[in-house]
Amino acid sequence: MSKLLFFFQEAFRALRRNGAPTLAAIVTTVVTVILLGVLIPIFQTTQAKSDEVRGELNIQASVFDDATKAELVDLREELLAIPNVASVQFITKNEALKELEESLGAEKANELTSALNSNPLPASFKITPDDAANLKAIEAAIEPTKEQFFSPIVSDVFDPTVSSEEIEEVTSALKIVLSVITALLVLASLMLVGNTIRLSIYTRRREVEVMRLVGATRWFIRWPFMIEGVVVGFAGGLIAILVLWIGKITIVDPLGDTFAFLAAQNNSTLNFPVLVGILFAASVLVSTIGSGLTLRRFLKV
Amino acid sequence: MARSRKRHEHEDQPRRPRARRAPIIELNDVTKVYPGGHMALDRVSLAIGRGEFVFLVGPTGCGKSTLIKMLIRELSATDGSVKIAGRDIGALSEKKIPQLRRNIGTVFQDFKLLPNRTVYDNVAYALQVIGASRAEIREQVPATLRLVGLSTKLHSYPDQLSGGEQQRVSVARAFVNHPPLLLADEPSGNLDPVTSIGIMQLLYRINKTGTTVVVVTHDREMVDNMRRRVVELYEGRVVRDEVSGGYTEESTTEFAMRMRAEMGVGAQDERQTNGHSHDHGLA
Numbered sequence: 001m002s003k004l005l006f007f008f009q010e011a012f013r014a015l016r017r018n019g020a021p022t023l024a025a026i027v028t029t030v031v032t033v034i035l036l037g038v039l040i041p042i043f044q045t046t047q048a049k050s051d052e053v054r055g056e057l058n059i060q061a062s063v064f065d066d067a068t069k070a071e072l073v074d075l076r077e078e079l080l081a082i083p084n085v086a087s088v089q090f091i092t093k094n095e096a097l098k099e100l101e102e103s104l105g106a107e108k109a110n111e112l113t114s115a116l117n118s119n120p121l122p123a124s125f126k127i128t129p130d131d132a133a134n135l136k137a138i139e140a141a142i143e144p145t146k147e148q149f150f151s152p153i154v155s156d157v158f159d160p161t162v163s164s165e166e167i168e169e170v171t172s173a174l175k176i177v178l179s180v181i182t183a184l185l186v187l188a189s190l191m192l193v194g195n196t197i198r199l200s201i202y203t204r205r206r207e208v209e210v211m212r213l214v215g216a217t218r219w220f221i222r223w224p225f226m227i228e229g230v231v232v233g234f235a236g237g238l239i240a241i242l243v244l245w246i247g248k249i250t251i252v253d254p255l256g257d258t259f260a261f262l263a264a265q266n267n268s269t270l271n272f273p274v275l276v277g278i279l280f281a282a283s284v285l286v287s288t289i290g291s292g293l294t295l296r297r298f299l300k301v
Numbered sequence: 302m303a304r305s306r307k308r309h310e311h312e313d314q315p316r317r318p319r320a321r322r323a324p325i326i327e328l329n330d331v332t333k334v335y336p337g338g339h340m341a342l343d344r345v346s347l348a349i350g351r352g353e354f355v356f357l358v359g360p361t362g363c364g365k366s367t368l369i370k371m372l373i374r375e376l377s378a379t380d381g382s383v384k385i386a387g388r389d390i391g392a393l394s395e396k397k398i399p400q401l402r403r404n405i406g407t408v409f410q411d412f413k414l415l416p417n418r419t420v421y422d423n424v425a426y427a428l429q430v431i432g433a434s435r436a437e438i439r440e441q442v443p444a445t446l447r448l449v450g451l452s453t454k455l456h457s458y459p460d461q462l463s464g465g466e467q468q469r470v471s472v473a474r475a476f477v478n479h480p481p482l483l484l485a486d487e488p489s490g491n492l493d494p495v496t497s498i499g500i501m502q503l504l505y506r507i508n509k510t511g512t513t514v515v516v517v518t519h520d521r522e523m524v525d526n527m528r529r530r531v532v533e534l535y536e537g538r539v540v541r542d543e544v545s546g547g548y549t550e551e552s553t554t555e556f557a558m559r560m561r562a563e564m565g566v567g568a569q570d571e572r573q574t575n576g577h578s579h580d581h582g583l584a
Contacts (some may be wrong), residue, residue, distance in 0.1 A: 002435050207426075210413055213373070214474070215402030216430035218395070 003220075010207075010224035011231060014200045021199050022232060025192040025287075029236025030243070032185040033283050037244040039178050040275060046171045057129070059139050060158055062122035065093075067153040075151050079127055082141050084134035089126040096121040122155060135159070186286060189236070193229050193290030200228055201298050208299065222295055229291025230284055237283030241276050248272065323387035324348040325482055325513045326372065331381035333367055333537075341367040343537040344381065349515065351481070354508045356524050357517045358548055359534035365517045368534070369486050372515075373405055374398050385482070403431055406475030406483040406512075408504075410490035412467045414459040420446065420470050421455040427474045441477050449473045449503055465496035469503060476507055483507060485516045489523070497523060521548040 015022050061079070063072065072090070079088045091099075097119050100112075113119060127142075129135050143157045201208065211221045326349040333342040342364045349355055357365050370376040371383055374390050382389050390401055414423050421442055428438045446452050449469040459467055468488060475483055485504060489497030501516075501523055508514040518524060524531060524547060531546035532539060 003432060006429055206413065206415055210415065210426065210474075211430045213402060213407050213413070214427040214430060214478075215399040215404075217399045220430055220432070 007223045007227055011227035014204060014224065014228055015231060017203060018196060018199050021192075021196045025189070025196040025232045026236045026239070028185070028189040028192045029233055029283055029287065030240045032182070032189045032286075033237050033240030033279050034243055035182055035185055036282060037240060037275065037279050039182055040278070042178070043175065046175070049171075057135055057159075059127045059129075059135065059142070060091075060124045061127060061142050061154050062124040062156045062158075063153045064155050065122065067123075071153050075153060076125065078151060079125055079142070082127075082138055084130050085127055085138060086130040087128045089128075091124050091126055093119050093121055093123045096124065190286055190290040190293075193232050193287045194294040196232060197225055197229050197291040197294040198298050200225060201294070222299065225295055225299065226288070226291055229287045229294075233284040233287025233290075236287070237280045240283070241279060244279075245272075245276075323384070325351050325353075325386055326515070327382075327384040327387075328368075329382045329384070331368075331371065331378045331383055333364070333371065333376065334379045341537055342371075342378075345534075345537070345539055346381075347532060347539060347542070349513060351513055352508070352511055353513050354505065354527075354529045355513075355515045356527075356529055356531045356546075356548075357515060357534065358519070358524060358531060359540075363534040364537040365534055366486060369407075369484050369515075369517060372482075372484060373402055373407060399431075403478065404480050404482065406478075406480040408468070408471050408475050408483070408485040408488045410487040412459070412471040412491075414467055414470055414474075416459050419456050419458055420451060420462070423459070423470055424473045424477050427477050431478065433478070445473045445477045446470075448476070448506075463496070464492050465499055468492060468496075468500050472500070472503055472507070476512070479510075479512070481512060483512050483514045485514065487517055487519065489518065489520055494520075494522065501527065524548040 063075065067075075076088055076090065079085060097113070100121065101110075104112075127138060129138055139157055139159060142151075142154065208221055326347065328345050328347040331342055331345045332340070334340050345364070345368070357368065359365055367376060371378060372385065372390075374393060378391055383391055385401065385405070393401060415426065418426065424442045424445060425438050428441060433441075443452065443455070446455060449472055451466060451469055451473065454462065454466065459470065462470070468491075472485075472488070475485075483504070488504065489500050492500065497520055501520075504514050504516060505527070528545040528547075531541065531543050531548070533541035533546075533549075
């Protein structure tokens with residue numbers, strides 16, 4: 001118990017004496033943790049969005065209006081027999097029109113149909129693959145070409161969600177850039193914590209020398225330095241989390257009512273307490289690693 | 302329970318008394334070659350018994366400091382064996398080295414005090430870092446500072462003390478856990494002659510408590526006056542080992558001793574020194 005007190009006394013004494021480098025290390029940790037705290041929810045949200053889009057990916061195979069009921073039943077069976085098809089759903093002409101009305105608005109849809117005097121939309125099968133990656137193969141299997149003729153009643157095959165690929169391209173580019181920045185910042189705070197400890201070892205070389213001479217054990221000499229590093233991580237993490245929390249209640253929460261994108265965060269798997277836990281663990285871990293590595297290199301005892 | 306029985310068994314072992322009789326320091330053909338190829342010690346053999354007071358003399362670069370560093374396993378011998386209390390310390394694992402150092406007090410020319418701690422804290426520090434209890438610290442530190450004559454300066458900082466007082470703090474720190482062996486590497490190197498006498502007296506008193514004291518010194522007068530065992534090193538070899546010698550061989554001769562007596566130095570001084578230390582003796 002008195003040992004523990006001694007370790008903490010020594011650590012805080014050293015932190016006070018190396019004010020400037022300690023502050024630099026803390027500030028870097030704060031910036032890193034804040035960035036992580038913003039990035040993790042963004043990653044989560046884009047991932048959730050991208051998954052949502054992926055889940056909606058499907059192919060529609062429209063059929064000729066004169067297809068008989070028996071032909072439709074057969075086609076349904078054949079579609080289900082294609083490898084990697086998860087489900088097949090029949091959409092009638094009326095249902096297709098309703099969907100159009102929903103997406104365009106009733107007025108415009110009416111204009112369209114009244115101009116044509118009939119429902120121009122074909123009935124179709126909505127084919128959902130078990131995995132988005134198999135989409136192309138299924139499409140190729142159904143599409144009528146010169147070489148193959150899947151079914152006489154299929155008029156056309158189309159993929160209504162082409163844009164999903166673009167979404168993914170953009171988000172993955174964003175993710176890579178943000179990941180690189182975060183990695184660099186983590187490295188910077190690792191090195192700054194290390195530098196703080198190194199300076200501390202330098203200013204306390206007299207103490208270390210005396211400790212060695214009177215027979216202090218290796219870890220007895222190391223503990224105060226270790227604690228020093230962890231305190232930096234602890235303080236940095238705490239400040240960053242406080243800033244994030246203030247940011248959340250003053251900026252993100254009010255905006256969440258207006259922007260669905262921000263509101264989506266609340267529905268995703270990661271809630272704020274878990275995020276705080278992760279960030280805190282990360283900041284303490286980084287500082288521990290930083291001081292540990294430095295001790296290994298510069299404190300030969 | 303099991304622990305105490307174990308210790309008891311250990312005491313019953315016949316090995317123990319033999320180890321007790323073994324010299325506290327025993328060097329056998331110790332050779333130290335530094336990485337550059339410089340040979341600091343050349344087949345040094347030396348035995349120092351328990352309770353002895355030994356001066357280690359010789360010109361700069363003769364290997365005295367190397368020898369001291371070897372005794373605390375700051376350095377390892379290139380060849381030969383260094384035994385402390387019958388144990389070969391060359392074979393000690395890294396983990397056991399702190400335990401060795403706890404049993405050896407060290408005093409250096411530059412005091413090695415911590416400038417931002419008081420006298421009391423400097424001495425207490427030595428006990429804190431070896432995990433002593435608070436009660437132990439409260440008891441030992443004032444007692445030891447009383448022994449070195451600094452009980453009125455407990456709360457002074459090192460820069461408020463004279464050189465002699467600083468060295469006394471350093472001696473107190475080395476002795477606070479009552480090690481059986483005390484090594485002093487030029488303890489009076491930075492001090493004036495009068496102050497040096499005080500430090501040497503202090504070491505002598507510590508020696509009287511049963512602690513073996515080895516003093517590396519360049520202080521000719523001190524060695525000549527105190528008439529203790531002298532080991533002289535020259536270019537890494539022991540060239541002289543006298544039971545009660547002077548700083549140089551000549552100063553041991555009868556002529557030199559009579560000469561000093563005639564001149565009123567030496568023998569007379571020695572009497573004074575001894576008499577003085579007996580007054581403050583610890584017995």
